Amino acid sequence: MISLKNLMNEIHQKAEKEAENNAEETSRRAFVKGSAAAVALAPGMMLFAYGSKEAAARPLAEAASDKTRWGLLIDAAKFNDEDVDRCVRACQKENGWQDNGRPKTDAQWIRRVNLHNKKTKESFSLPMMCQHCDEPPCVDVCPTGASMKRKDGIVLVDKHICIGCRYCMMACPYKARSFVHEHLEDQKDYAPRGIGTVESCTMCVHRVDDGRQPACVEAAPPGAMVFGDLNEPTSKLAQLVRTVATQQVRADLNLDPGVRYRNI
Amino acid sequence: MKTVFNLKKHLVALFAVLLLGTGLQLTIDPAGAQPAWMPSPPKALPGTKCDADPKWMRTWHMRKLDHKRDQTVRDGIRTKKFSLKRCITCHAVKDESGKFLTVKDERHFCRSCHDYTAVRIDCFDCHASRPDSKKGQGAMLKNNPHDKTGRSSSLKPGDKTVASLQKYLAGETK
Amino acid sequence: MAETFRQLRNYDNKFNILLLLHVAMIAIGLGAACYMEHNGHIVTGMNNQVVWGLPHVFAVFLIVSASGALNLASASSVFSKLDYKRFARLSAILAIALLVGGLAVLLLDLGRPDRLIVAMTYYNFQSIFAWNIILYTGFITIVGVYLWTMMDKTVTKYNKYAGWAAFIWRIILTTGTGSIFGFLVAREAYDAAIMAPLFISSSFVYGMAFTIWVIITMCQATGQRLLTSAISEKLRVLMIIFLAAMLYFTAVHHLTNLYAAEHIGLERFILCSGSEFTWLFWGGHVLIGAVLPMLILSNAERGSSHFGLISSSVMMIIGGISHMYVIIVGGQSYPLSLFPGYEVSSSFQDGQFAHYMPSMPELLLGLAGISIAMFMTGFAMKLLPFLPTPVKEQ
Numbered sequence: 001m002i003s004l005k006n007l008m009n010e011i012h013q014k015a016e017k018e019a020e021n022n023a024e025e026t027s028r029r030a031f032v033k034g035s036a037a038a039v040a041l042a043p044g045m046m047l048f049a050y051g052s053k054e055a056a057a058r059p060l061a062e063a064a065s066d067k068t069r070w071g072l073l074i075d076a077a078k079f080n081d082e083d084v085d086r087c088v089r090a091c092q093k094e095n096g097w098q099d100n101g102r103p104k105t106d107a108q109w110i111r112r113v114n115l116h117n118k119k120t121k122e123s124f125s126l127p128m129m130c131q132h133c134d135e136p137p138c139v140d141v142c143p144t145g146a147s148m149k150r151k152d153g154i155v156l157v158d159k160h161i162c163i164g165c166r167y168c169m170m171a172c173p174y175k176a177r178s179f180v181h182e183h184l185e186d187q188k189d190y191a192p193r194g195i196g197t198v199e200s201c202t203m204c205v206h207r208v209d210d211g212r213q214p215a216c217v218e219a220a221p222p223g224a225m226v227f228g229d230l231n232e233p234t235s236k237l238a239q240l241v242r243t244v245a246t247q248q249v250r251a252d253l254n255l256d257p258g259v260r261y262r263n264i
Numbered sequence: 265m266k267t268v269f270n271l272k273k274h275l276v277a278l279f280a281v282l283l284l285g286t287g288l289q290l291t292i293d294p295a296g297a298q299p300a301w302m303p304s305p306p307k308a309l310p311g312t313k314c315d316a317d318p319k320w321m322r323t324w325h326m327r328k329l330d331h332k333r334d335q336t337v338r339d340g341i342r343t344k345k346f347s348l349k350r351c352i353t354c355h356a357v358k359d360e361s362g363k364f365l366t367v368k369d370e371r372h373f374c375r376s377c378h379d380y381t382a383v384r385i386d387c388f389d390c391h392a393s394r395p396d397s398k399k400g401q402g403a404m405l406k407n408n409p410h411d412k413t414g415r416s417s418s419l420k421p422g423d424k425t426v427a428s429l430q431k432y433l434a435g436e437t438k
Numbered sequence: 439m440a441e442t443f444r445q446l447r448n449y450d451n452k453f454n455i456l457l458l459l460h461v462a463m464i465a466i467g468l469g470a471a472c473y474m475e476h477n478g479h480i481v482t483g484m485n486n487q488v489v490w491g492l493p494h495v496f497a498v499f500l501i502v503s504a505s506g507a508l509n510l511a512s513a514s515s516v517f518s519k520l521d522y523k524r525f526a527r528l529s530a531i532l533a534i535a536l537l538v539g540g541l542a543v544l545l546l547d548l549g550r551p552d553r554l555i556v557a558m559t560y561y562n563f564q565s566i567f568a569w570n571i572i573l574y575t576g577f578i579t580i581v582g583v584y585l586w587t588m589m590d591k592t593v594t595k596y597n598k599y600a601g602w603a604a605f606i607w608r609i610i611l612t613t614g615t616g617s618i619f620g621f622l623v624a625r626e627a628y629d630a631a632i633m634a635p636l637f638i639s640s641s642f643v644y645g646m647a648f649t650i651w652v653i654i655t656m657c658q659a660t661g662q663r664l665l666t667s668a669i670s671e672k673l674r675v676l677m678i679i680f681l682a683a684m685l686y687f688t689a690v691h692h693l694t695n696l697y698a699a700e701h702i703g704l705e706r707f708i709l710c711s712g713s714e715f716t717w718l719f720w721g722g723h724v725l726i727g728a729v730l731p732m733l734i735l736s737n738a739e740r741g742s743s744h745f746g747l748i749s750s751s752v753m754m755i756i757g758g759i760s761h762m763y764v765i766i767v768g769g770q771s772y773p774l775s776l777f778p779g780y781e782v783s784s785s786f787q788d789g790q791f792a793h794y795m796p797s798m799p800e801l802l803l804g805l806a807g808i809s810i811a812m813f814m815t816g817f818a819m820k821l822l823p824f825l826p827t828p829v830k831e832q
Contacts, residue, residue, distance in 0.1 A: 099785075102480075103785055103786070103787070104485035104486065104487065104787070104793075105479075105480055105485045105486060106486075107486070108486070108785065108786045111784050111785055111786045111788075112784060112785065113776070113777075113782055113783075113784045113788055114782070114783045114784060115777055115780040115781070115782055116780060116781040116782075116783075117779065117780055117781075118779065118780070118781055119779070128776070128784070128788075137622070137623065137624065139562075139564075140564050140565065141564075141565050141566065141567060141622075142562055142565055142567075143557065143561070143562060143565045143567040143568040143571060144556055144557060144560040144561070144562060144568070145560050145561070145562040146560075161553070161556050161560050162549070162550065162553075163548050163549065163550050163551075163553045163554075163556055163557050164548045164549015164550045164553075165548055165549070165567065166489040166490060166549070167565075167567050167618075169486070169489045170489060170490065170622055170625065170628070170770070171622050171624065171625075172624065173623070173624030173774060173776075174624075174774075174776065175486075175487075175774055175776075175786060175788065177486075178486050179479065179486060179489060179549060180478070180549075181478050181479045181480040181485075182477070182478040182480040183478060195478045195549070196475075196478065196479075196548070196549030196550040197549055197550065198549070249776060249777070250624070250775075250776065253623055253624065264777070
């Protein structure tokens with residue numbers, strides 16, 4: 001006979017120990033990423049990581065700081081329609097939203113935008129989501145402060161105090177936000193979303209805090225999406241932004257988005 | 265003066281009625297047992313330890329949850345202590361068919377007291393009210409308050425649950 | 439000249455029926471709000487493209503009207519036009535009632551109306567929306583105090599100050615409401631500072647329309663004359679001036695947009711695409727809401743008659759709702775320009791004109807907002823002396 005109580009006590013102790021080790025573990029993981037250009041996780045699956053401070057997880061108890069400015073560089077030339085759709089599906093799977101067949105009211109955190117140049121007749125597509133502006137209009141207009149920018153530049157909705165007024169959706173130049181029109185159940189525990197509140201791309205903040213990359217970045221073709229810290233000069237992202245021609249969508253609005261594009 | 269006197273009289277009468285009512289309620293129930301009208305939330309997973317004294321938590325859990333939610337969303341502090349997820353991990357209960365109950369079921373661990381006090385729970389409009397069953401988090405044992413046999417304190421070594429727990433301890437699963 | 443006021447007594451039974459109808463409308467509207475809150479906004483016509491629908495149209499219309507309803511009170515206290523003092527109390531209570539009606543609709547259309555306490559305890563002072571919450575509650579307080587100085591002889595000496603405060607506050611309030619639609623840089627329809635003066639001039643028109651509606655309803659209910667022919671004449675001229683001012687700002691708004699090359703697409707969409715907004719703009723806002731009332735009012739005899747005043751008021755109210763619909767829904771229906779020079783399409787209706795079809799619950803909620811305002815005003819008349827004594831002249 002095994003005492004259930006003893007078994008449970010052991011489990012509890014182990015769980016606590018794991019929690020304590022978590023911070024250590026994540027920084028170790030970041031170190032592994034930093035030292036190698038690419039780490040093979042499984043056959044046919046590679047995790048690309050660049051620079052020393054790429055996606056380094058903070059200790060669990062440490063608040064996000066403004067020393068970091070998370071950003072993304074999206075190379076439109078490396079995407080075809082199917083690639084973009086794969087990113088969309090990865091986001092859906094990760095964050096638990098889906099196409100319910102009601103395109104007018106269904107949430108879309110990330111979407112495929114098809115562009116057709118009227119003059120050159122050239123057509124291509126790219127992924128479009130919250131651009132994580134440094135001067136976000138949605139944060140400006142929110143009456144309660146639910147629409148917020150984290151110190152590290154990630155723009156989020158604090159659904160705890162969102163009253164569902166939808167003024168942020170009026171203010172967003174990128175149509176990045178969706179309103180939850182109906183009751184939801186069994187959301188992902190790291191991506192809560194619910195009726196009557198506004199939501200948008202979180203840059204997979206739960207992954208970023210864990211030292212991982214956003215789901216869409218992992219699903220994108222190699223090099224098509226580069227995630228990293230714009231404030232860290234040695235990061236691949238900062239190097240690229242410094243050296244290649246990048247574009248901001250609606251740059252005329254001076255919102256300084258964290259998401260940049262190439263080859264539009 | 266007259267109105268004041270009347271008011272007092274009424275208050276005394278009201279108090280007496282309330283007292284009488286309470287007394288009747290108490291006498292109806294068998295001695296020693298908790299009155300049937302009191303909430304009886306299901307017990308947490310045996311062997312687990314709460315982040316604070318359970319008595320204190322019963323009264324003040326909302327403060328801790330509020331504080332924790334602001335820390336997590338606004339600052340990105342992701343410690344596990346006092347997080348809603350952690351509450352659910354130990355307190356979630358399964359029904360007869362072995363599925364975790366959602367907050368729609370009145371046997372859900374939050375419902376009993378919240379129904380009793382008529383306090384609406386806001387959390388589960390956005391948060392899942394049960395652990396993700398695929399990941400196997402949360403109570404791994406049947407812990408149904410309506411099923412008295414589910415709380416045995418010892419198990420046989422060959423039991424499936426015990427085997428999975430031992431595997432976890434051995435580090436084979438997460 | 440000392441004015442005497444009275445409570446509403448000895449009225450036609452039809453007035454009670456009218457009040458009951460308003461109560462029924464309010465009950466239906468609240469039911470509709472419960473239905474929407476219970477099921478979520480999926481049961482409305484609103485969607486991720488047109489996020490503000492009919493309830494906002496009604497709410498903004500009522501809030502703008504509230505500020506304008508204070509016209510007659512301001513005229514007597516601030517501009518010393520003592521002829522209007524008879525209607526100062528009525529005009530102030532109507533202003534409060536209209537604002538309450540508008541706020542009720544606005545609140546009940548939130549995604550989380552149950553979080554009213556959050557809206558009142560968390561403020562982001564950068565947000566014009568948050569400022570508006572303060573402006574609205576402040577308006578109710580200040581006009582309440584203003585009413586007090588009108589009705590309590592011991593504080594009459596402060597009436598002038600309260601009148602000024604209320605006047606200044608109402609101008610700020612309408613500026614604030616207009617600014618909600620004035621500084622959204624990304625939306626072509628809502629990037630014009632002229633929205634604030636446009637809203638102020640509109641508020642004069644819609645507020646006057648409601649005031650006249652209430653005064654004439656009171657005449658009907660009591661069977662007595664409340665308007666002297668001199669006041670009727672003045673009201674007639676005032677309304678023409680206000681209508682002209684509103685048309686002027688509407689014209690300037692659209693002409694400046696036409697002057698800016700990048701806004702021509704938007705103006706074409708609103709003014710001549712043949713969409714519902716074209717019809718509502720020209721037919722509702724311009725024709726029914728301004729030109730026809732001006733034609734009726736321009737004739738001195740017809741325009742100052744009860745019939746002339748009430749028919750033009752009703753038209754102005756219909757025009758006002760059309761006007762707000764064009765601004766609020768029309769502005770959102772025009773697609774955002776994400777990539778200038780490109781044709782854009784997506785599963786999220788990028789690059790398309792958005793479609794919005796109002797649903798019945800939204801309409802019922804909006805109408806209930808008007809009923810709240812009207813019921814509050816009518817019921818207040820019974821409770822306290824807001825009503826002027828009848829005029830003696832023939």
